[in-house]
Amino acid sequence: MIVIMKQNATKEQVNAVIKRVKEEGLEVHLSEGKEQTIIGLVGDTEKMIDVPFRGFDGVSDTVRITSSYKLTSREFHPTDTVVDVDGLKIGGEENFVTMAGPCSIEGLDQIMECARIAKAGGATVLRGGAFKPRTSPYAFQGLEEEGLKYIRQAADKFDMKVITEVMDEANLELVAKYTDILQIGARNMQNFKLLTAVGKTGLPVALKRGISGTIDEWLNAAEYIAAQGNQKVIFVERGIRTYETATRNTLDLSAVPVIQKLSHFPIIVDPSHGVGVWDYVTPMAVAGIASGASGMIVEIHPNPSQAWSDGQQSLNEKRYMNMMEQIHVMEKAMKEVKLIREKI
Amino acid sequence: MIVIMKQNATKEQVNAVIKRVKEEGLEVHLSEGKEQTIIGLVGDTEKMIDVPFRGFDGVSDTVRITSSYKLTSREFHPTDTVVDVDGLKIGGEENFVTMAGPCSIEGLDQIMECARIAKAGGATVLRGGAFKPRTSPYAFQGLEEEGLKYIRQAADKFDMKVITEVMDEANLELVAKYTDILQIGARNMQNFKLLTAVGKTGLPVALKRGISGTIDEWLNAAEYIAAQGNQKVIFVERGIRTYETATRNTLDLSAVPVIQKLSHFPIIVDPSHGVGVWDYVTPMAVAGIASGASGMIVEIHPNPSQAWSDGQQSLNEKRYMNMMEQIHVMEKAMKEVKLIREKI
Amino acid sequence: MIVIMKQNATKEQVNAVIKRVKEEGLEVHLSEGKEQTIIGLVGDTEKMIDVPFRGFDGVSDTVRITSSYKLTSREFHPTDTVVDVDGLKIGGEENFVTMAGPCSIEGLDQIMECARIAKAGGATVLRGGAFKPRTSPYAFQGLEEEGLKYIRQAADKFDMKVITEVMDEANLELVAKYTDILQIGARNMQNFKLLTAVGKTGLPVALKRGISGTIDEWLNAAEYIAAQGNQKVIFVERGIRTYETATRNTLDLSAVPVIQKLSHFPIIVDPSHGVGVWDYVTPMAVAGIASGASGMIVEIHPNPSQAWSDGQQSLNEKRYMNMMEQIHVMEKAMKEVKLIREKI
Amino acid sequence: MIVIMKQNATKEQVNAVIKRVKEEGLEVHLSEGKEQTIIGLVGDTEKMIDVPFRGFDGVSDTVRITSSYKLTSREFHPTDTVVDVDGLKIGGEENFVTMAGPCSIEGLDQIMECARIAKAGGATVLRGGAFKPRTSPYAFQGLEEEGLKYIRQAADKFDMKVITEVMDEANLELVAKYTDILQIGARNMQNFKLLTAVGKTGLPVALKRGISGTIDEWLNAAEYIAAQGNQKVIFVERGIRTYETATRNTLDLSAVPVIQKLSHFPIIVDPSHGVGVWDYVTPMAVAGIASGASGMIVEIHPNPSQAWSDGQQSLNEKRYMNMMEQIHVMEKAMKEVKLIREKI
CATH class of the missing domain: 3.20.20.70 (Aldolase class I)
Incomplete structure (x- = not known):
């Protein structure tokens, strides 16, 4: 899961996101580009799907990398189930x-x-x-x-x-x-x-x-x-x-x-x-x-x-x-x- | 409920609809215009809602006149329920x-x-x-x-x-x-x-x-x-x-x-x-x-x-x-x- | 085209529709059933498509019988165009x-x-x-x-x-x-x-x-x-x-x-x-x-x-x-x- | 703009994206997390909106950070236009x-x-x-x-x-x-x-x-x-x-x-x-x-x-x-x- 900050997000807003992530025992991977700051979540991101980052000040969007279904996914079971x-x-x-x-x-x-x-x-x-x-x-x-x-x-x-x-x-x-x-x-x-x-x-x-x-x-x-x-x-x-x-x-x-x-x-x-x-x-x-x-x-x-x-x-x-x-x-x-x- | 026949519907097709209506004990009110024949159903039309007239040959469309909900409708209870x-x-x-x-x-x-x-x-x-x-x-x-x-x-x-x-x-x-x-x-x-x-x-x-x-x-x-x-x-x-x-x-x-x-x-x-x-x-x-x-x-x-x-x-x-x-x-x-x- | 009146439509409301139809030089085919009155339009109904019958008091619905496209329709040209x-x-x-x-x-x-x-x-x-x-x-x-x-x-x-x-x-x-x-x-x-x-x-x-x-x-x-x-x-x-x-x-x-x-x-x-x-x-x-x-x-x-x-x-x-x-x-x-x- | 790679994306697939970005004269900001690799684009990203990264092997998704409209946006003109x-x-x-x-x-x-x-x-x-x-x-x-x-x-x-x-x-x-x-x-x-x-x-x-x-x-x-x-x-x-x-x-x-x-x-x-x-x-x-x-x-x-x-x-x-x-x-x-x- 990654959290994408708005272009004009302040340092405080970035920190508020990081703080919230760490409260749940996960780590962050911070990527501060010229245009935007991106915060990658590292750890059991499943715990984070209900955290309302989109309601946080300074946050532009969140993107899930992994699907919420596991046993149903082709990755879990690469061949066709009969x-x-x-x-x-x-x-x-x-x-x-x-x-x-x-x-x-x-x-x-x-x-x-x-x-x-x-x-x-x-x-x-x-x-x-x-x-x-x-x-x-x-x-x-x-x-x-x-x-x-x-x-x-x-x-x-x-x-x-x-x-x-x-x-x-x-x-x-x-x-x-x-x-x-x-x-x-x-x-x-x-x-x-x-x-x-x-x-x-x-x-x-x-x-x-x-x-x-x-x-x-x-x-x-x-x-x-x-x-x-x-x-x-x-x-x-x-x-x-x-x-x-x-x-x-x-x-x-x-x-x-x-x-x-x-x-x-x-x-x-x-x-x-x-x-x-x-x-x-x-x-x-x-x-x-x-x-x-x-x-x-x-x-x-x-x-x-x-x-x-x-x-x-x-x-x-x-x-x-x-x-x-x-x-x-x-x-x-x-x-x-x-x-x-x-x-x- | 009314059944609207296609413009080129045959007499037999019209009769097939009428026959089906009468099987359920309802009467019909037939309106044969120049452009189209319309068959109005008279009686307990609620019994007819599952009859698939739209699948009958020669039928163009059916129109419900009455709603299927009764107790919920404004007609049943004209004033606001508090x-x-x-x-x-x-x-x-x-x-x-x-x-x-x-x-x-x-x-x-x-x-x-x-x-x-x-x-x-x-x-x-x-x-x-x-x-x-x-x-x-x-x-x-x-x-x-x-x-x-x-x-x-x-x-x-x-x-x-x-x-x-x-x-x-x-x-x-x-x-x-x-x-x-x-x-x-x-x-x-x-x-x-x-x-x-x-x-x-x-x-x-x-x-x-x-x-x-x-x-x-x-x-x-x-x-x-x-x-x-x-x-x-x-x-x-x-x-x-x-x-x-x-x-x-x-x-x-x-x-x-x-x-x-x-x-x-x-x-x-x-x-x-x-x-x-x-x-x-x-x-x-x-x-x-x-x-x-x-x-x-x-x-x-x-x-x-x-x-x-x-x-x-x-x-x-x-x-x-x-x-x-x-x-x-x-x-x-x-x-x-x-x-x-x-x-x- | 047919105009379907509401169940409780008054005689005056029915007449208002008929009057409007006749103003355009068309005739009506009136079907007064027990449940509802249906008014069929006879003549060049194409002239009537812009008449806002659905806004008339007492009108429940209107139904077009004929499509507004002609040259494009299968009726006009029954075989496939190549x-x-x-x-x-x-x-x-x-x-x-x-x-x-x-x-x-x-x-x-x-x-x-x-x-x-x-x-x-x-x-x-x-x-x-x-x-x-x-x-x-x-x-x-x-x-x-x-x-x-x-x-x-x-x-x-x-x-x-x-x-x-x-x-x-x-x-x-x-x-x-x-x-x-x-x-x-x-x-x-x-x-x-x-x-x-x-x-x-x-x-x-x-x-x-x-x-x-x-x-x-x-x-x-x-x-x-x-x-x-x-x-x-x-x-x-x-x-x-x-x-x-x-x-x-x-x-x-x-x-x-x-x-x-x-x-x-x-x-x-x-x-x-x-x-x-x-x-x-x-x-x-x-x-x-x-x-x-x-x-x-x-x-x-x-x-x-x-x-x-x-x-x-x-x-x-x-x-x-x-x-x-x-x-x-x-x-x-x-x-x-x-x-x-x-x-x- | 960021490009999010699939979890199992190979080094070659990541490099293909980077190569394509550099061809247009932009730079990348690479973020290699445990779960996923994210590639941030740095420079005139407007040139990149037509590049079909989603069709590249190993790419999971792309996310635009900036909107494609500029003069219309509130950022361009913070007060209401009268x-x-x-x-x-x-x-x-x-x-x-x-x-x-x-x-x-x-x-x-x-x-x-x-x-x-x-x-x-x-x-x-x-x-x-x-x-x-x-x-x-x-x-x-x-x-x-x-x-x-x-x-x-x-x-x-x-x-x-x-x-x-x-x-x-x-x-x-x-x-x-x-x-x-x-x-x-x-x-x-x-x-x-x-x-x-x-x-x-x-x-x-x-x-x-x-x-x-x-x-x-x-x-x-x-x-x-x-x-x-x-x-x-x-x-x-x-x-x-x-x-x-x-x-x-x-x-x-x-x-x-x-x-x-x-x-x-x-x-x-x-x-x-x-x-x-x-x-x-x-x-x-x-x-x-x-x-x-x-x-x-x-x-x-x-x-x-x-x-x-x-x-x-x-x-x-x-x-x-x-x-x-x-x-x-x-x-x-x-x-x-x-x-x-x-x-x-």
């Missing part, structure tokens, strides 16, 4: 995964039919919500435990894994009983108590990016999970909130190479929430694979016009099967692309 | 409130000293966090119950009320034992389980706007609380996330008149989080009162350079006392302004 | 184009070397700025006419086309003398006088999306060009401004399918400005092609560390050649993908 | 200004009536557009020179100054003939050719903040004007583009104290464009004055429902007169507030 979901591998060079299913579990028949379609297209993980975070308290909130039972049954029948959202600590034990992957929704990316709790379960966690989460916050959210000894984090890019209204969110595919540079955990994309209308889901799924993502999670429904939620962004069977055909072409192409990339 | 905190009134024409205190409770002496300063300036509510949501898992997370005891003690000594954040349902009972107002932080604005839980306590709830919460989402979040029979909601505008980095957030003061038009619950402003550096706090507090807010919540610290968190945005005693002198001028001016406004 | 740049085809099913070159033209040797590299990798259009829009008045502003001569010379030698930015009407004639494609920069997307002027030249125009331009504004900007009888517009997605700082901008690849649905003009992507650091350029170029774009524009430099501008986002020869190898794999894959897409 | 518009003073301690008038000049009668109303309420500058930047090419584009003649005539009759927008260099001479203050619209904040041209006129320039302009870009835009020897810049905060749709833009009142800290030029606010609907204009005008602004610019119309543009955000006579009564209370209160502020 998350093992009971034998299913996510991440690493050649392990593309497709997770598919409805927004909400609506009944046993519906989720069974979704599982059949999902599997037929090549998905290996079945998604579906039993607890739904809804903007309005009067909207459908999910079938809860009943729904969890149905999705487990459907996944088992088609030899798939289950991913479903856990919204609060109170229901964590219940959800964990039925699912293979715990999903943390966008609204909970910084629900730190919940992150700590899912970290403790040791189960794989799919961590959605917050509605307006920065990549730095997202990496720190993963750190809450990893700090509990859980190294099974999967990042899910699902679009961020911007001023543009032509799409529901703005799917930030550049997050894929950025996360891959900064962290060793795999990242997948969610084109359904990213765009919010079904006609744009397929092109963005294809682009998502091409951005280098380790897979995707997509909403399907046997009859989208009857869906209880998110119907406008769900693919029907025909569209999903067609998309998956494209995805397989893209997965093949990406293997070739990666070989070329390695030559440099 | 929230009574054990005798202290917040909201309505002349009840300006100032809540002041440190970001974190750091110890008994610190919170006592904060209470003394806060009260001297005219604040009637003492703020201070015992559970702190922090971006990094390695940052200070609060003194927890110990902190709650200290703030209660300090407030009692200076005859003030307490406001403090509750981060999760698990600690709600504990926090409720010590506080007069429950604060829901920005990261939890859409933690729907928590909103429901605080709604059930019947305690006054200060609901911060989410980091990128829309006003519509915020009103719906309040509805989660009100739907539990709790009519003691206080909105807190604390700045939204934008591209601008000169300030920590962008304090959206226009939210004050917008909320006042759409809802009957009072709104106060938080200039400290809104700007994030102490030199801009005072002008924005003054502007906040002038925007028509019912009060403010502000961070102070006896010695900001030693604060354990948010020191760069905390006011010291001298600056706080000076600001409060300005605030009192503004409160007087706003009474005059409101009298003028009533003439129209 | 822009012909002196024999080079951009747009349509199989015409991928790569435009490559330095940010600024720095001299004859530099642009010659850039042309050699660009051509070797497969680019057919040479980019390079002679007039540079710079945030600071003290930064390098371009070689002006001298630069234009150099880029023309370099492109001719390697049998390439030229694309270069025109910043103002005053220099339009000069720039048009040397270039094949006129580039409108992001800061000028809504410089309406300039759009009209480039429209009049009849030359192909590459129209960059504004720094925070909505897709609707972008389509209307194209309409300014098309309204002059110029049907040679190429959209360039170059990233939008969001709160995220890990990348220079947020490259919005979903703009590709959205534009393709709403307009017949081709769209290409600019990964260099989209991400702003060279290590992310290649993955986003690959993803851009996979999103369905008709090509890309990319910054290269023989020696990025010596570049006079944008060096941190420029690819050197080795990286560019490697990227182009990946791009060619992707172009082949996309042909296959499009064949699959047509089956539905 | 802009003299032919005797009318804008800026400084007690010179509140109100500029009022219609969005568009629609005819002589309309602008005369606007001038009468504006003056009656206390405005001293008459606003009105003769050249209108419109999203659609088919919307009303202004009366051009005819409109300029009308506004001059109206202002002269009521002894007011004129402010009107200039959209391009081609019409600058024409506009300058009729106006006292040249307005640069939001879409032209970074039209650098136009900024340079208006700088050369020596006339006062009201520089609106760009639709998504950062404060840093805005200060640099002012620098383009000031660099021509024109020290008569007035900043106009008019709202920025965010995700929120309840208001047309988000009026960023914190820009007022930020600009006042960083620059000596006055800043006024535009609540009309800031919120976009007339019912929120008055509270935001009042809050704007309370934020410390030197005045405001507001849209009025004798009959908003007949306005040719921006009618929904224009105040009628009664509302404007009522607002100005509130503004005068606020101006008085702010004098008191400033006296209190000086005590610290």
Whole structure:
């Protein structure tokens, strides 16, 4: 960490900073240039992140050199982490995964039919919500435990894994009983108590990016999970909130190479929430694979016009099967692309 | 609710929409103009909000006529709600409130000293966090119950009320034992389980706007609380996330008149989080009162350079006392302004 | 266009709207439902877009049914427009184009070397700025006419086309003398006088999306060009401004399918400005092609560390050649993908 | 300027940076700490802003110490600049200004009536557009020179100054003939050719903040004007583009104290464009004055429902007169507030 003084900072102002640093048992490395004085902090700088140097007189700026996340960072673990979901591998060079299913579990028949379609297209993980975070308290909130039972049954029948959202600590034990992957929704990316709790379960966690989460916050959210000894984090890019209204969110595919540079955990994309209308889901799924993502999670429904939620962004069977055909072409192409990339 | 068809929509497409509406037991009011066909829904349209008409062929757009929040809306309760905190009134024409205190409770002496300063300036509510949501898992997370005891003690000594954040349902009972107002932080604005839980306590709830919460989402979040029979909601505008980095957030003061038009619950402003550096706090507090807010919540610290968190945005005693002198001028001016406004 | 009245709108308020509509010679189609009254406008609604119905008492909202752009819309011209740049085809099913070159033209040797590299990798259009829009008045502003001569010379030698930015009407004639494609920069997307002027030249125009331009504004900007009888517009997605700082901008690849649905003009992507650091350029170029774009524009430099501008986002020869190898794999894959897409 | 190396940067990487710095004739001040190496640049660092150090291997970040704007900065000119518009003073301690008038000049009668109303309420500058930047090419584009003649005539009759927008260099001479203050619209904040041209006129320039302009870009835009020897810049905060749709833009009142800290030029606010609907204009005008602004610019119309543009955000006579009564209370209160502020 370094503290940059203003050009006209006085000797007293510089000393006030140094004094504060030494109070915490750290040393300083002073660099007095012509234009500015820079104070480098030497020692356990983690103790200093809450010291409000920017509020000190004469201070222009502070710069962190090291990231606040450790276990999540690529430096800590230089090779790609492959998350093992009971034998299913996510991440690493050649392990593309497709997770598919409805927004909400609506009944046993519906989720069974979704599982059949999902599997037929090549998905290996079945998604579906039993607890739904809804903007309005009067909207459908999910079938809860009943729904969890149905999705487990459907996944088992088609030899798939289950991913479903856990919204609060109170229901964590219940959800964990039925699912293979715990999903943390966008609204909970910084629900730190919940992150700590899912970290403790040791189960794989799919961590959605917050509605307006920065990549730095997202990496720190993963750190809450990893700090509990859980190294099974999967990042899910699902679009961020911007001023543009032509799409529901703005799917930030550049997050894929950025996360891959900064962290060793795999990242997948969610084109359904990213765009919010079904006609744009397929092109963005294809682009998502091409951005280098380790897979995707997509909403399907046997009859989208009857869906209880998110119907406008769900693919029907025909569209999903067609998309998956494209995805397989893209997965093949990406293997070739990666070989070329390695030559440099 | 109305469904607007595309200009070239076919008869079959129109009929598909009508059929779907009737399946739910509603009626339609069809308006076939030259340029477009519009389908008005008649009956309990609340049942229809999850029907994905925008995904139907031939549909151009849907428009909600009624808001999804009811108890929170000005139509439901045309006069201002005055929230009574054990005798202290917040909201309505002349009840300006100032809540002041440190970001974190750091110890008994610190919170006592904060209470003394806060009260001297005219604040009637003492703020201070015992559970702190922090971006990094390695940052200070609060003194927890110990902190709650200290703030209660300090407030009692200076005859003030307490406001403090509750981060999760698990600690709600504990926090409720010590506080007069429950604060829901920005990261939890859409933690729907928590909103429901605080709604059930019947305690006054200060609901911060989410980091990128829309006003519509915020009103719906309040509805989660009100739907539990709790009519003691206080909105807190604390700045939204934008591209601008000169300030920590962008304090959206226009939210004050917008909320006042759409809802009957009072709104106060938080200039400290809104700007994030102490030199801009005072002008924005003054502007906040002038925007028509019912009060403010502000961070102070006896010695900001030693604060354990948010020191760069905390006011010291001298600056706080000076600001409060300005605030009192503004409160007087706003009474005059409101009298003028009533003439129209 | 329709005007939606509030639920409690009075007869007088409805009549005031109707009166205003009739003043302009249009008719109304009145739909009085139980919940709300809706007024459909019949006739030349274009005349009504400036009437401030939302400021009328009793009005809840207005909804446009038709877009304000006409010549740019897919309805006006259902098949893809292929822009012909002196024999080079951009747009349509199989015409991928790569435009490559330095940010600024720095001299004859530099642009010659850039042309050699660009051509070797497969680019057919040479980019390079002679007039540079710079945030600071003290930064390098371009070689002006001298630069234009150099880029023309370099492109001719390697049998390439030229694309270069025109910043103002005053220099339009000069720039048009040397270039094949006129580039409108992001800061000028809504410089309406300039759009009209480039429209009049009849030359192909590459129209960059504004720094925070909505897709609707972008389509209307194209309409300014098309309204002059110029049907040679190429959209360039170059990233939008969001709160995220890990990348220079947020490259919005979903703009590709959205534009393709709403307009017949081709769209290409600019990964260099989209991400702003060279290590992310290649993955986003690959993803851009996979999103369905008709090509890309990319910054290269023989020696990025010596570049006079944008060096941190420029690819050197080795990286560019490697990227182009990946791009060619992707172009082949996309042909296959499009064949699959047509089956539905 | 300082260059911060990564923790694992090699000696060679450090040397590459130093070599590049010395090539430009600058010296380095090397600070090799335990955690990181920092390279301070000594000399004319302005030459280095285009050197892409962030693209160099081993470089973590670069930090500018000095701002790129000079003449605009508070350091260059520590006291407030008072802009003299032919005797009318804008800026400084007690010179509140109100500029009022219609969005568009629609005819002589309309602008005369606007001038009468504006003056009656206390405005001293008459606003009105003769050249209108419109999203659609088919919307009303202004009366051009005819409109300029009308506004001059109206202002002269009521002894007011004129402010009107200039959209391009081609019409600058024409506009300058009729106006006292040249307005640069939001879409032209970074039209650098136009900024340079208006700088050369020596006339006062009201520089609106760009639709998504950062404060840093805005200060640099002012620098383009000031660099021509024109020290008569007035900043106009008019709202920025965010995700929120309840208001047309988000009026960023914190820009007022930020600009006042960083620059000596006055800043006024535009609540009309800031919120976009007339019912929120008055509270935001009042809050704007309370934020410390030197005045405001507001849209009025004798009959908003007949306005040719921006009618929904224009105040009628009664509302404007009522607002100005509130503004005068606020101006008085702010004098008191400033006296209190000086005590610290």
